[in-house]
Amino acid sequence: MSKEIIAAAQSHLHGVDLQLISQGAEALVFKTNTHPYLPSSIKPSDIQNSTNYIIKYRPFKPYRHPVLDKQLTKSRTASEAKLLSRLYTLGVAAPKLIATDAPNGIIWMECLGYELENDGGVSSLKNWLWMLEKQFEQDHGPEKKKQNVALGDEVKTVMELVGKAVGHLHLQDIVHGDLTSSNIILVKDKENNNQPTLIDFGLSSYSSLVEDKSVDLYVLERALTSTHPMYSQQYNDWLLEGYEQVHRENKAMKKHAEIVRRLKDVRMRGRKRSMLG
């Protein structure tokens, strides 16, 4: 099946090298060295630090009516691409849009992140935290793990920055819709510090509703609990500190109070739902 889908992607992308890096429910994600506009004599490395680009391809979904499928593919691809371009204009950190072919479900964007040491994989927040958690447990033994002792200062800084990134998005009345530690990629800045950048805006939307923003935070909280169970409470506390800071800096503390109050309700609803199965 996936061979056929890759062939379909290749049929829209003649002569483009495609290296499959992820196959999700909605899309296939490829890495490529080919830029959509640059002549092949110019290497990407000649014009910027990146030597790779990402191609996100939404394939035909056989379980959908073909007409509806075409419409959905086109509109979802176009809205994700528009949002990436809007985020760039707003100065919110996200992959830069390079090109889009909405009717064929293709978005070409900047490739973010770096390879973590010791084969830790790409620098998603999830992989990076797993790497540090493993190191921490090796250095301190299982006792500290049981006591849920906090990891170092860098983790606190990064989690606060994650909270700030989500806060920035919410202050622009944009909700992400699928916040997880895999959908946050760490990028090194000029001082070699890790800067979290949100990716995967496929389920994002414009909303000024307190409910939508608190659900966004809740989804991330749940994702952290399931992926980093021993440390998630601490991670989330730091994240919420960053979220508060960015609201304070933008004189939006009233809005912040409403969102945090609603987050408590959303948590209660979530608990009730899981109790009822």
Ligand SMILES: Nc1ncnc2c1ncn2[C@@H]1O[C@H](COP(=O)(O)OP(=O)(O)OP(=O)(O)O)[C@@H](O)[C@H]1O
């Ligand atoms: N701009 C990017 N830079 C680097 N890696 C990326 C980028 N975009 C996507 N990826 C990688 O591809 C994976 C899947 O991308 P994305 O989440 O956008 O697709 P998806 O089909 O919505 O995935 P899922 O269904 O798993 O949520 C990411 O977790 C990440 O590892």
